[in-house]
Amino acid sequence: MQTTTMTDAMRPPVPAEPGAGVYSNKLGMWVFLASDVMFFTALIGSYIVLRFGMGSSWARPAAVLNVPLTGLNTFLLICSSVSMVKAYAAIADGKKYFLRKVPGKTLQDGGLKFWLLITIICGAGFVGVQVFEYIKLVGHGFTPSGYREGSLLAEHALADPVKYGAGVAGMYGSTFFTMTGFHGFHVTCGVISMLYLYFTKVLPEKYSPQDYRGIEVIGLYWHFVDLVWIILFTIVYLI
């Protein structure tokens, strides 16, 4: 997304009727998010259809996946979402600083620099945990094409075909890695964009209560990625 501030000369001319009532970067981001909804519809919709087509023979997610670890990861992403919105609130109030003492309070008050950094750390943490999870899963023999022959999971599946969904392993691997992979890709893109903003805009204190479009726009993207994960976590890991 375009994250730079437009100069006054590049500002949109005044429309005769108010357009969406918001500035273009935000409107553009919302349109892009609508488009992304359709992208995830293709992936998640296919998963639902394929799983439906398999009847009740799907594997128990907890048997294959590490649900508590991913629960922790979900927590990380929710935290990053709330810190993002705190960053947004901070700059709307003009708090450009990192931390500042507030008289009469033990906790220091966080500014934009603090909250955005927390968001970046949580986001990067999420990606890190996901990479760790992938490595573990592949190590156990769970791959996009199914359970690797001779692997731990393949043996388990032989012993307990119902629990491990021996017949659906291929489909399970395909949908799991594609959906979570593309979500992870979105998170990675978000983290990179935030890092870019952090060094080019946030640290030089280019945002002000008058103009913090970059923060709001990347925030929208970030919350959307969180939203998708909330859906994905439930339908992939829990159901």
Add this chain to the structure above:
Amino acid sequence: MTAVAHTSTKAHHAPMSFWRKYIFSTDHKIIGIQFLFVSLFFLLVGGLLAMQIRWQLGFPGKPLPGGGILPESMVSGGVILPEYYIQLVTMHGTFMVFFAIMPLLVGVYANFLIPLKIGTHDMAFPRINMWSFWLALLAGLIMLAGFFVPDGAPRAGWTMYAPLSARPDLSGATISQKLWSISIVVLGLSSVMGSVNYITTIINHRAPGMTWFRMPLSVWALFITAILAVLALPVLQGAAIMLLFDQTLGTHFFDPGAGGQPLLWQHLFWFFGHPEVYILILPAMGMASDIIANGSRKPIFGYHSMVFAIIGIAFLGWLVWGHHMFMSGMNPTLGSTFMVSTLLIAVPSAIKVFNWLGTMWRGNLRFHVPMLNAIGFVSMFTIGGLSGIFMAATPVDIPLHDTQFIVAHLHYVLFGGSLFALFAAIPYWYPKMFGRMMSERIGKVHFYLTFVFYNMTFFPMHIIGMGGQMRRIYDPTIYDFLKPQQPLNRFISYSAFALFAVQFLFLFNFLWSLKRGKKAPQNPWEDNGMEWSLPNPAPHGNWDKTPNVYRGPYEFSAPEAGDKDYLPQYVKLPTDRDPVPAPLPAGGH
């Protein structure tokens, strides 16, 4: 922060290097022109492929003239091989749909016309716009590369039905099938970037006075098209990614052996594909509306119903994708639903055709080349629309599905519809792009010859299709029931060659006029659009000061116009008041 005074946009017009100005340009007009050259190139490539298809269908087993330059993997002794033939049909469809017609309509004219027609300086996100072009070009080159890799181009038809497309051992092409998927993902990204831009620009950047119902129909059509693209392309991207993973990572989305569903691909593809059909025709309808109103010197008949017809087509367009799958073994009840929605889509299309006729009724028709082509568009689109009804009625679709009848139908819509509208649009806005006029004389000869040869090429295909000739077959003569049709097939081929040859007139006219064309006056067509308030070609940044809009786009022959028969949107009559600018959206929330 509230309203900011309009500052002059001249401020950032520092002289730019050649590279910034013409190659990595962020100017919407330059990007439009870049799209124009690239997509005309792909149009030519697609045409060349079509000629080889026609040669094989008309003269199966005869050596292709000039076929000697092709490698042995494609032709044997000059004769096209079956594996090359299916590459031809696949790539002809792919290039024409994704890299010729779609960028010609959306890439060129959405970019070029939207800011000019709504009275703004550039797109909302000029740099994203530039990326949109470069990604489209990259996607086109990846697709083209398919011809030059071992095993040749993709071989599963432009619809890439799985599992044929997913398994190299079944299709015979390994690398290029993957290239197809990658190229489509990149193209999808490009289209989404472009469409986000168009939507944002139209919603937020209209000049004061340019209310929703003062927008020209071309802008309305491009707006709705962008909405379709922004919601449809990601579905194709998702499907192409799944296909790519099936081809490379060993996933099983479309592999029935592991519980995958081949029909899932068709659903996803056509859920994108039918809106795509409207992406390919709505802009053509919009631009033809502008040109017909201009050529008739009359306001468009039923402007509001034209707008609602566009919206209606776009809305229904999401509910009809199943009609591409009537024979796929789908639930017949679903088939019935899809049949009804498909038949209903004929209604807004009929409204549009009759309103074009109504526009011409009691007009004062000027037959300049754009108008001729626009009339050609109306008459040919009518045939294309009506022939669709045969296939929408499910029982009649049974013998016609996947035969040459559908080929005829889709060419009547895409060639007779979209391409004729483009033959109208290109000369119409040529002066705005290059400052010169295309030759009227060559243009007229080109139109008449194209019109005749076009009908000679595609009309008989209906009959061939009724006779049962399947699509994409390499040699119809091996079937007893198709043999008697061979003379007609040859006739089609001769006409197609003539049709192709005639297009060089257009190409010559286009290129020759770049340097030698007549200098264009400021408003050569005496049109009402905002773009004609600018000199030709339009300068960088368009207007110095944001213009005001005083009326609707089709005030031809209005009584207030006095002795002239047009009244541009930018002309302020003594009775007009300046529009009140709305407050600028604040920089924060």
Add this chain to the structure above:
Amino acid sequence: MTNPSQPTTAHVRPNYMLIWLYLFVMTIAEVLLAFELPVSQNLKLILLLILAIWKAMLVALFFMHLKFERWRLRLIFIVPLPLAVILVTTVIMEKVF
């Protein structure tokens, strides 16, 4: 909290930490539900889906401040949802046959 000279944040700012708490509690409830419980699979499924949609709504309404936006902006986000539902239900209906 809000700057009075700043007209752009017209609405009352929600308590973000409270929403975070809701999300946290619901996530824990979801993970617990996923373990073997003496409730039927279907009930579990419905509960999990309700929780997921509720969480998603919280994020969309408060974090993405859709609750405070005009309808024309909300519409942009709402339009794709029926399309998604149409696509998925149609393809599933096909399977039922």
Add this chain to the structure above:
Amino acid sequence: MRWWLPDAGSTFAGPIDALFLAILIITGIALVVVEVGLVTFVIKYRARPGRKAFYTHGSTRAEVIWTAIPAVTMVALGLISNHYWVLMKDKKSIPPNAYHVGVHAKQFEWQVTYPGADGKLGTGDDFTVRNQLHVTVNEPIAVELSAEDVIHSFFVPEFRVKQDAVPGMHITAWFQATKTGEFEIGCAELCGMGHYKMRGRVFVHTPDEYKAWMAQQAAGGTE
């Protein structure tokens, strides 16, 4: 050279051809109205000096008329078509007394499995013949379609029968031939480089001929 649909060879041809003709007439009228209107306007309203176009933004009445007429026509067409569509494609419409044969499509041939003497598929006396479908005239035939590798489409133009064979799915198409003779089967879905040569034949026999052929096959005869 034919200028029409292939000769009718099954009970489906009657309604389909009639519907085709009906649509041809409806669309023909629409086409003539539009094209004649277009040509008339082009001639009658061509620009002449001193003439000015009639300034109008439209007429609601005219637009209502040309919205309503297509809408009513299309809905009527849909209702009529649906009746025959259900008859031809719905599983429930397959006559219970239909004679079942299996057709297995693979790159690039049709493998036709016959039920043998007991008249049932899936029993020991089934036998398979490549690219030849032998059926009895005036008897409903249910074709149980399956596919080995990619999607194919079973198409007999004279019978107005077309049905995709999708790997992983079992789809039954049915028809009832009305005249004896030999017809061709084509594949109507791109299935690879041999798509064009995926040609089979249908032989429509009288009951006696069919019995004789069956006996010959059962005895291990060729062709």
